[in-house]
Amino acid sequence: MNSGNEPDIFNIGGPVERDQWIDFLEPLTNQPWVEKSFKGTLDMLTIDGEVYGQPYNIEGYGLIYNVDMFQKAGINPENIKTLSSLEAAFAKLEDMKDTLGIEDVLSFSIVDTAWWTAAIHAINIPFAKQENPLEFIENLNNMTATMSGNDRFMAFTNLMDLYFKYSYSDLMTVSYDDQVGDFALGKTAVLHQGNWTIGMLDEIDPDLKVAFLPHPLNDDSSWTNGSIPIGVPNYWCVNKKASEDKKDAAKLFLDYMASSERGAKFLVEECSFIPAFSNIKLEPSDQLAASILEYSAKGDTVPWVWMYTPSGFCDIVVKEAIQNYYLGNSDKKAFLEALDKGWTELSSK
Amino acid sequence: MKKSMKRKLIFWGFLGPSLIAFTIVVLVPFVVGIYYSFTDWNAVPGSTIHFVGLVNYKNVFNDPQLIRAFRNTFIYSFYAVFLINTIGFLLALLVTQKMRSANLLRTVFFMPNLIGGLILGYVWKFLFLKIVPNIFQTDGNMLSKPSTALIAMAIVATWQMGGYIMVIYVAAIQGIPSELLEASKIDGANSWQNIKSIIFPLVAPAFTVSMFLTLRSAFMIYDVNVSLTNGDPIRSTELIAMGILSKAYKELNFAQGQVQAILFFVVVASVSMIQVYYSKKREVEM
Numbered sequence: 001m002n003s004g005n006e007p008d009i010f011n012i013g014g015p016v017e018r019d020q021w022i023d024f025l026e027p028l029t030n031q032p033w034v035e036k037s038f039k040g041t042l043d044m045l046t047i048d049g050e051v052y053g054q055p056y057n058i059e060g061y062g063l064i065y066n067v068d069m070f071q072k073a074g075i076n077p078e079n080i081k082t083l084s085s086l087e088a089a090f091a092k093l094e095d096m097k098d099t100l101g102i103e104d105v106l107s108f109s110i111v112d113t114a115w116w117t118a119a120i121h122a123i124n125i126p127f128a129k130q131e132n133p134l135e136f137i138e139n140l141n142n143m144t145a146t147m148s149g150n151d152r153f154m155a156f157t158n159l160m161d162l163y164f165k166y167s168y169s170d171l172m173t174v175s176y177d178d179q180v181g182d183f184a185l186g187k188t189a190v191l192h193q194g195n196w197t198i199g200m201l202d203e204i205d206p207d208l209k210v211a212f213l214p215h216p217l218n219d220d221s222s223w224t225n226g227s228i229p230i231g232v233p234n235y236w237c238v239n240k241k242a243s244e245d246k247k248d249a250a251k252l253f254l255d256y257m258a259s260s261e262r263g264a265k266f267l268v269e270e271c272s273f274i275p276a277f278s279n280i281k282l283e284p285s286d287q288l289a290a291s292i293l294e295y296s297a298k299g300d301t302v303p304w305v306w307m308y309t310p311s312g313f314c315d316i317v318v319k320e321a322i323q324n325y326y327l328g329n330s331d332k333k334a335f336l337e338a339l340d341k342g343w344t345e346l347s348s349k
Numbered sequence: 350m351k352k353s354m355k356r357k358l359i360f361w362g363f364l365g366p367s368l369i370a371f372t373i374v375v376l377v378p379f380v381v382g383i384y385y386s387f388t389d390w391n392a393v394p395g396s397t398i399h400f401v402g403l404v405n406y407k408n409v410f411n412d413p414q415l416i417r418a419f420r421n422t423f424i425y426s427f428y429a430v431f432l433i434n435t436i437g438f439l440l441a442l443l444v445t446q447k448m449r450s451a452n453l454l455r456t457v458f459f460m461p462n463l464i465g466g467l468i469l470g471y472v473w474k475f476l477f478l479k480i481v482p483n484i485f486q487t488d489g490n491m492l493s494k495p496s497t498a499l500i501a502m503a504i505v506a507t508w509q510m511g512g513y514i515m516v517i518y519v520a521a522i523q524g525i526p527s528e529l530l531e532a533s534k535i536d537g538a539n540s541w542q543n544i545k546s547i548i549f550p551l552v553a554p555a556f557t558v559s560m561f562l563t564l565r566s567a568f569m570i571y572d573v574n575v576s577l578t579n580g581d582p583i584r585s586t587e588l589i590a591m592g593i594l595s596k597a598y599k600e601l602n603f604a605q606g607q608v609q610a611i612l613f614f615v616v617v618a619s620v621s622m623i624q625v626y627y628s629k630k631r632e633v634e635m
Binding site: 020111112115170172173311312315316320323326327329346 | 490492582583584599600
């Protein structure tokens, strides 16, 4: 953008970037694909009913489990909807380590190229499982709510403890390749990741059977414990300051991607995307995408909320706080207080 | 008249291109950067920039992470300067011995300096994580603990720069008159006494140069930092250069990052200036 050679189509990650670049966003409300977009997928780039971006795709993450191993261990994944059932399943896998041939139960990471596994994806859970996530964020911003003392966040520390207990003995060096590779090679039974890993999993072991488990925070059935977080990672936007004919061409192109058969084929088959448009009837080509659609058909989904957090919150504050908590430098209370402190500093500037 | 015109033409002909490049990529951004440090600039083109005076400069001294980054940088610099100079000097002693492979060894020791820091970082990360623990049969590794991660970084920097500093010491050692060494040999000095009383004092000027060279490179390190640790664990290896980028690009606090960059510039410039001053003084003495 600053090069002076501005693009006609560019991408915006979420509401924080949306507000920053609002002067450059061409309204796309009357585009044909808007009506066909799934409910909720446009929310983040909508202001007062005006839509400013086209969703790339839908992605989801959760605890990916090795179906064959769960069968061998006699664990029914259908029953894992509470924290205690998840813990029981992990304990059973731990006991059967030698039989299953695994080294650790869970592939998790808090550092390196997979720092976002913990500092973006895991931390999203207590935000997304608030009764009203966006209201909670709003309250954090005007300082009427805090994370320390919040029941979802307190429960989240228990989930983290569970992850730490059943994952690698040293989490401080686990890269993305280690994490996904170990799971694909059968060294671990569960992987905390999303459907984008399918390419790498298939490449290493095409016969691997996988599906998603939810991340439960406790045993309370009134919390959305049986759900997985699903969201739109990025949006295509049209540059408002481009010339009219360029803007028209850009809009035409975006519509072509969403509405034409070839666009749909490209999204589903070439990119292994789950399209965000209801007109695309192509079956998802992989198991993880199928598993996500299963959850969303049942309505067992929670949103991605990290896009609403202040810049620097996840990649600086949460990352450091989780590492400190893991290393035992802070207890549960100090961990959550560090999050609050970081939030206040970043949102007030 | 004509001759002086020609000389001027040649002078500007050679100086001009690099002067233009220097102005465009260094001077102008530098001045603009100083201007931005007094504003609330957020890098979005077209947005109004407000002049905020010294607010950013006040904030910078209240930023605990910056103080931490400076402390980390000092600790790291201490390790790096010490290790690089020690190893560099020892290597120089080794390759100035009378042996057949001396020239080959010089080349070999110098070679890591030709590899980019980014690649070195990734290579060494692999070594630290997968190879070293296997050799020593431990589960621990240097990169996962705050206390050792900086030392690990200094080791990589030593591997990269040791050969370069070695070359400087080699030149200094070769400049020592051979009659001095012969005389001490005749007086019955052993090799340790030789090093302590003859070589060491006479390579002292080279030591000053190397000292400041390594100090400056240690201060400005960024590439190895990114690829080896990327600030992990718990931001304990986030040195100043990386801290500035975090401030600007992760927190999207560009003006504040700009102030840190200026502060950083002042520190590095001071170190360099002291270096130049001392090297000049030495030259006169010699």
